[in-house]
Amino acid sequence: MLFCLATALSRSHPFGPVTRNVVDLGQQYLPYHAYWRSFLRGETHGDAFLNWNSGFGANFLGDVGTYLSSPVDLLVVFFPADRIELALYVVTAVKITAAGAAMAALLLRLRPGPWPVAAALGTAYALSGWTFNFGSTVPMWLDGLAAFPLLCLVGEWARTGRRPVLGPLVVALAWIANFYTAYMATLGAAVVLAVRLLTAEETATVRRRLAGALRAARSVLVGVGLAAPLVAVVFLGTKTADPTPEVTFAPAAWTDVLARFLPATASTASPALFIGTPALLLALTLPFNRAVAPRVRAALTAAVVLVTLSLQWEPTHLLWHAGASPNGVPYRQAFVLCGLLLIAAWFSVAGGVPRPAALLAGGALLGGLAWAARGSVDIDRWTFPASGAAVLLALIAALLALAAARREPSGAVGGNHRDSTGTAPEAPTGDNRENSTATARQDSARTALKAPARPARLLPVLAVLLLVAAQAGEAAVTGKRIEEQQRAEVAWSPRTGPWHEAAAREVARADAWPRHRTDPGEVPGGNDVLLVGGQGADHYSSLTSETTSRTLVSLGFGAYAKGRHPVTLDNPVTDALFSVGTRMRSEPAEPVRQDAPPRATVTATTVPVPPLVTVRPSARPAGPSGDSAFARQERLLGASVYELPAPRRTGRALAAHCPAGSEVWFWAPEYRGTATLAGQRPVRFDGKPPAVSAAMGALGTVPASGEVRIALDPEGRARLPREPVGCLVRARLDTAVDRLTATGATRVRTTGHTVTAALPPGSTGVAVLAVPRISGWSCAAGDADLRPARAYEGLVAVPLDGRADTVHCSFRPPGLRLGGAVGAAALLALAATGVLHRRRSRG
Incomplete structure (x- = not known):
């Protein structure tokens, strides 16, 4: 509810008109969940192995393991296609709620206490600054948020020798849901387990503590093994993904780190540590709280300090x-x-x-933290007012609770009862005595609550309500301000709306797969083909193959996210190379805005293109030499279709000579600015290495004089390649298309992850499948056995000897076989563990 309140206060969708689709939420997670919904409903051409829509063919199982494998993500199937934003919001809210509930359950398991306070602290965890700043816009990370308390519970079960089968299953669920943040959660749970092993049982022997640690390690190993079929695919997918530039860690200034403990702060350069000022104040009282056993105070305080320092040290x-x-x-x-x-x-x-002494000491630490953070650039105008109001409410709540404790008999809930360990005592052989002690305390508390007068019974309730109000108010303000700051400072995508719906209708009407591809063109957002359907180059994933990215960029396609987001290219040569027979083009009705769904008129154009599988005379491509995108296109096409002049550069102008009536194309991946052909409108290019590669663009038609004059208006230094200009002669392209169509496949059939093509009899040379040759493709000609596919200028290729009249290709995600073997072994280990535990229990 508080998460929804924060969304409503910021006027964000679904409780307001403004988009929530900042950065990757709009460009990755929304499109992937739209495709996931279609996939679950059987409305896609691909299957769990292969996504035919994106990147001209992408490893889908790897993307499932990265973005979609959480059980909560299955909820999208219950929403209509035009409510996918609402579906993703519900998924996000459910994950946040699950994380809060899991933390509350963990707290009550670690030590008995008042459940309303545990619920309030669980909510504080679920609605931390990390959730608002990162988790709510990267929903897959929220699975790690829920995994941390669950894995801590697994540690508790292992420590006490309980639930040896359920523990590994919980670990497996966490790692399947999102192994990246589950790995971090596992490290965190190991820290909590170490604290518990050192403090929970004063009389426990070293042998017993070591046994608990070994049981926990077994649960983790078996659980990760059960998740291996998916984890191995993702892991190997990262090894073949387009590499991002190496990053050298630079720790944030400590002033900024301290500021992030306070409300309404947002930044991607410092850790989001806000948990609510009342909760932080309680945490800061722990070192001074004599009601908690000294070794518990020391161990937990040391754990918090060491983990905080580990955020700032490069090795950790x-x-x-x-x-x-x-x-x-x-x-x-x-x-x-x-x-x-x-x-x-x-x-x-x-x-x-x-x-009071502990509260004063904790308050002094909190005041010192706020004073030290006052100069941070992350401090918002709402930070100190929100924090001050929360402190005031928390102070009143503490006074009410202390007053109630003085009026209640010893042992009542809210009193300061202390035991020797700081936790409920435990029997050396398990949790039975711990549970009975906790039950006795709760019975004692219920008895004690009957004794005081009615006003005294209301004081604890009022105290809890004030604590909840303080936490809730700060969380709502923090969520509101973070959403507003993100929309103002980072990239955003508009909400889905009539533009997307019109594109989806046109794609569905024109779709002719696998006869040819249908590219939806540019649609606001990212991963357009996942949102509206079709089969195009657009693909934004952490696992985008280096082969895909390098192949497409080398042919003139643009790319964002340091190469991991290739985008569509409206170019007739590349359309012929990749069998894009139908292309959508959109004319926006108005500028794209944050507070309104986008609208546009979408039209479809269909042209003849070669089939998905073509035949080339040789395994070595023919065509002009050179490293420009124009030369690479011609080598892959097997024909010269461009005139490639050597333009003369004079200041901010290029001059060249081309055949009259040809089309002028400008290619400069690093260029940022506009380029204008004389007599035509300026064309924008957005190169910004290494993050963005600009796509080649059409500038216009060469006049009858054949003179080409291009005016450049760069933003910064204008870096151009050696051959930035190509003049496309359409008649040459038409001839090349006719030739490839005549010698290409006569029939193409696809299933979820296979392609079968019938070829003209006697075909020799090499059959080329218009799909990037990413790891996992195997092919064969005729009845031969499948072998790893070869590459032809980056595309899938199959050698032909003139005897086979069919080719067959199949895709299997790398790591699936290895992961399956590890998973089977882990399943046997889990079964053996269950059998042994059952025998011991009976004995």
Whole structure:
């Protein structure tokens, strides 16, 4: 509810007109969930192995494991296609709710205490600054948010020798849902387990503690093994993905780190650590709370301090991120520290409100933190007012609770009862005595609550209500301000609307797969083909293959996200190369806005193109030499269709001579600015290496004089390649298309991840499938056995000897076989564990 309130206060969809689709939420997660819905309903051409829509053919199982494998993501199937934004919002809200519930359950398992306070602290965890700043816009990371408390519960079960089968299943679920953040959550759970092994049982022997640690390790190993069929595919997918530039970790200024503990702060360069000022105050009282056993205070305080320091030290930063410093947000593991802080807060308050001395000491630390953070650039105008109001409400709540404790008999809930360990005592052989002790305390508390007068019984209730109000108010303000700051400072995509619906209708009407591809063209957002259907180059994924990215960019396609987001190219040569027979073009009705769905008129144009499988006379492409995109297109096409002049550059102008009536194309991947052919309108190019490669663009038609004059208006230094201009002669292209069509496949049939093509009898040379040759493709000619496919200028190729009149290609995600073997072994280990545990229980 609080998450929804924050969304409503920021006027964001679905409670307002403004888009929530900032950065990857609009460009990756929304399109992937739209495609996931279509896939689950059987409305796609591909299957779980291969996505025919994106990147001219992409490894879908890897993307499932990266973005879509959480059980909560299945909810999208219950929403109509035009409500996919609402579906993703519900998925996000459910994940946040699950994380809060899991944390509340963990707190009550770690130490008995008042459940309303545990619920409030669980909510504080679910609605931390990390959730608002990162998790709500990267929904797959929210699975790690829920995984951390669940994995801590697995650690508790292992420590006490309980649930040896359920534990690995929970680990497997966490790693399947999102193995990236599950890895971080597993490290965090190991820290909590270490604290518990050192503090939970004062009389436990070293042998017993070691046994608990080994049981936990077994649960993790078996659980990760069960998840291996998916994890292995994702892991190997990252190895073949287009590499991003190496990042050197630079720790944030400590002033900014401290500021992020406060409300209404947002940044991608510092860790999001806000958990609510009242919860933070309770955590800061732990070192001074004499009602908690000294070793518990020392161990938990040390854990919080060490984890905080680990965020800022490069070796531990790399450990948290599995050895590679990430591009973008460098503090993705911060949710673990938020969880540790709330565990510390719970241990300090579970036995009752800390004494005034502890509250004063914690308040002094909080005041010092706020004072030290006052100069941070992350401080918002709402930060200190929201924090001050929360402190005031928390102070009143503490006074009410202390007053109630003085009026209640010893042992009542809200009092400061202390035991020797800081937790409920445990029997050496398990949790039976712990549970009975907790039950006795709760019975005692219920008895004690009957004794005081009615006003005294209301004081604890009022205290909890004020605590909840303080936490809720800060969370709502923080969520509101973070959403507003993100919309103002980072890239955004508009809401889905009439433009997308019109494109989807046109694509459905014109779709002729596999006779030829239908490209939806440019649609606002990203991953357009996942949103509206069709089969195009557009593909934005962390697993976008290096082969796909390099092949397409080398042919003149544009790309964002340092190469991991190739986009469509409206060029007749590349349309012929990739069998794009129908292309959509959109004319926007108005500029794209944050507060309104986009509208446009969408038209479809169909032209003759070669089939999906063509035959080339040789395994070595023929065509002109050179490294320009024009030369590469011609080599792949097998014909010279461009005139490639050597333009003369004079200042900010290019001059050349081309055949009259030919089409002038400008190619400069690093160029940012406009290029204008004399007498035509300016064309915008947005190159910004290494993040963005500009696509080649059409400038206009060569006049009868044959003179080509291009005016450049660069933003910054104008870096141009050696051959930036190509003049396309359409008659030559038509001849090349006719030749490839005549010698190409007479019939093409596709299934979810296979292609079968019938060829003219006696075909020799090489059959070329218009799909990037990513890892996983195997092909054969005729009845031969499948073998790893060869490459022809980056595309899938099959050698022909004149005897076969068919070719067959199949795709299997790399790592699937290895992951399946590991998963089967883990399943046997789990079964053996269950059998042994059952025998011991009976014995």
